Amino acid sequence: MTDFENVPVSAPTETQLGTALRRRTFLRVAGASAASAALVLAGCGKDAPEPVVPPDPNLITLQAGETGLLNYCFLFKQLQAAFYTKVVAAYPSDFTAADKTFFADLHDHEVVQRQALSFALGNNYLPPLPFVFTSFTLTTRAGVLAAAQQLEDLGVAALVGALPLFSTFQLRVLLAKMLSVEGRHAALVRDLASPGTFAGPDAVTAGLNRTLTPTAGIAATAAFTAPIVISVANLPTV
Amino acid sequence: MNFFQIIDQLAEVDADLLGRFDSRRAVFNALGTGAKRTAMAATPLFVSALFNKAYAGETGIKTDAKDVLNYALALELLEADFYAQLIAAGQIPAGTPAVAAINKIKTHEDQHVDLLAGAAGMGGTRTGGAVRANGGTPFSGIRFNASAIPNFGTSYDTQLLVAQVLEDTGVRAYKGRAPELLGTELLTVALKIHSMEARHAAHVRYMRYNRGVTTSKPWITVADSALPNPAGPAYKNGITPATAPTSFTYGGVTIALPPYAGPSPREDNTTQSGVDIRTQLGATYSADDAAASFDEYLQAAEVLDAMRAGGLVM
Structure with missing residues (x-):
């Protein structure tokens, strides 16, 4: 979960919301978004290997079907x-x-x-x-x-x-x-x-x-x- | 792999973000609680649980596109003639926006008839149209029986109420049969018309709202299902005869109707697929919100019943 370690984990204050939240949101979306794939990897637990970083963190590809x-x-x-x-x-x-x-x-x-x-x-x-x-x-x-x-x-x-x-x-x-x-x-x-x-x-x-x-x-x-x-x-x- | 670790992470994302983008924090405070966990643990696309109730078209019942389209045509003919009679009755307050609005809706209904039955050429004969293109003979001559409605010719408010009932019934009827249409093209056409019926219904309801019927919001709230006759049945369900008709005939043209699968949901329904919308989506919603957020379908046997549109056909 490398992505997540670089961002503040405590809740941002209201004044921080603009950029801090955006960034967190964005990273989380990106992290969770390689749709199921990243989540499945994340679900492997603390002992599991680091998940693969999505190639383009700005991109969310909706699932097929x-x-x-x-x-x-x-x-x-x-x-x-x-x-x-x-x-x-x-x-x-x-x-x-x-x-x-x-x-x-x-x-x-x-x-x-x-x-x-x-x-x-x-x-x-x-x-x-x-x-x-x-x-x-x-x-x-x-x-x-x-x-x-x-x-x-x-x-x-x-x-x-x-x-x-x-x-x-x-x-x-x-x-x-x-x-x-x-x-x-x-x-x-x-x-x-x-x-x-x-x-x-x-x-x-x-x-x-x-x-x-x-x-x-x-x-x-x-x-x-x-x-x-x-x-x-x-x-x-x- | 620990399934619940995934759920926890998703719940965290939810609680963190949704709470900030939605003033209704209460919605999301419930995330991570039993209800939401159950929701998240549900099978992806929990289709089987989504609808317990089967109705025509779902279980491989053979549906003829031409019959679905002709059924739609019957309703469009009824609506078109209804608006013709409403306009002819001369009760729309002159010089108000209502004149243009009713005329616009009438034009749309005529356009739907043209699309389904073919445009009328010289001498009034219709050729082409979606019903013929699919091998059917289009209905023609279906009229609105104004004598079934007391004071129809003299009461503008009654006329608007009937307009509302017909439009809302149209929405329910298209919803009841459009999903049967396979192939994107026909279904797309049906959905475009379905959306227009919804726009019409909303506008007519808003016209009534502006005439002082403040319970008449553009969407269907719980109270509509308790309206007295002749409006009420349009928002309820069920049929009058014990045995549902299997066909509908008018002017020598007969279409098959799908088997009746028991009463459809009423418009005051607050449960979708066994999920109580008021309490099981992570927050509490009013019955009006739960009912108005989803329009309900009606099966053909219900729409054509004498207590609904069927009783207005002449």
């Missing part, structure tokens, strides 16, 4: 839950009472869905990532709604694209149960931002929701996960 696909879906849930957690912790001053009620629900739904997918993944789940939301303006209602709209539309399109790649019927059902809730979220935050835009032309074409392949979906999350890069190269494509 449905485990990787489910982790891909899980990533969006992590992203959205982290976003709403930030929002509900400090609502913009121009948020209305109704806005707050809705966003509290949005937060809860995303956390519930994230936890459910984490549960479904057992011990194969993608470690939590330190998402970066600097591209958003979270101090104004308009900024928060624009951000929520981007993340929700992205979430719907990503699930539409990912769901057919699952071969297990039950997983398709589970994700479909979440997909429509995501569609409801997207419609609401759009309506809050600009009434009547629940199906705007940037999200819907000819009465059909947009779809994103995992390759396109992961590219759309890149700015939020940087410097960590997530590869979907091993995911099924048909």
Whole structure:
């Protein structure tokens, strides 16, 4: 566990959070991420040889097959839950009472869905990532709604694209149960931002929701996960 | 190899990081406790435990894509005609955003009909479409029976309630059958439409919210399953007759329906795959959160039952 010895093990103070936490997170993600491989090695115990250091510590390669696909879906849930957690912790001053009620629900739904997918993944789940939301303006209602709209539309399109790649019927059902809730979220935050835009032309074409392949979906999350890069190269494509 | 050492390390990562990124520390304080350990010790992709209940499509029941698509078409025709009648009734408050919203939804439903049944050419004859492409004869002429709803022609609020019920039923119906579709292309189309139904449902529910029905959030909370008729059954489960129909016929076109596997989950369901969402995910969530985070499916026999959409077909 060479990687871990070089970083502080005691909890960083709040003021240290920026860099210290980032670094720890990043290292831990990297350490835990060569997905199962590194973990299996780590599990060999104190007497076991040192684990192999991943070649590119910035790179997380999602597993092949449905485990990787489910982790891909899980990533969006992590992203959205982290976003709403930030929002509900400090609502913009121009948020209305109704806005707050809705966003509290949005937060809860995303956390519930994230936890459910984490549960479904057992011990194969993608470690939590330190998402970066600097591209958003979270101090104004308009900024928060624009951000929520981007993340929700992205979430719907990503699930539409990912769901057919699952071969297990039950997983398709589970994700479909979440997909429509995501569609409801997207419609609401759009309506809050600009009434009547629940199906705007940037999200819907000819009465059909947009779809994103995992390759396109992961590219759309890149700015939020940087410097960590997530590869979907091993995911099924048909 | 010590399995629990892995779990401990994962739990450590979790507790360390999640706690800082989520204000709900309580969620993660539970990490490492019995519940979470059990969760982590679960088989990867605990599929077998995930769903105890089998329903059509899961157990190798032969599903004809053309019948699934035609079933979807039947619902789209019903919705399209419903909105045509809603608009014709002239109750939408003039000069409000509702006019554009209802028209937009109507346009989407027409587009779904075109996609499934083929676009109408000169003389109104439809050609092409997904049902024909898969070897079926598309339904046509299915209408919304407004006389089944008291005051439909005069009460805008009633019209919106029926719109909500039809859209929410559409979401449940697509969810009930889309996963049967094999091959990414057809399933993708079905999911795109499914997502649109969800957007419509959310918007209509939000329209009702803005008209003072503050229990009508864009998502389905527990209270919806207790709504009086005619709305309530859309959020519940089960069928009226003892024996479920095995086919559905309209205008001389018949489709086979998958076998009915007993009542589907109700929308106030707070348990997924035997896991109580309220208490077993590492923290405590309200019943509304647990129910609203997952939309539930309905099987064809339930959707077409007289107490739901089936009772509105004319």
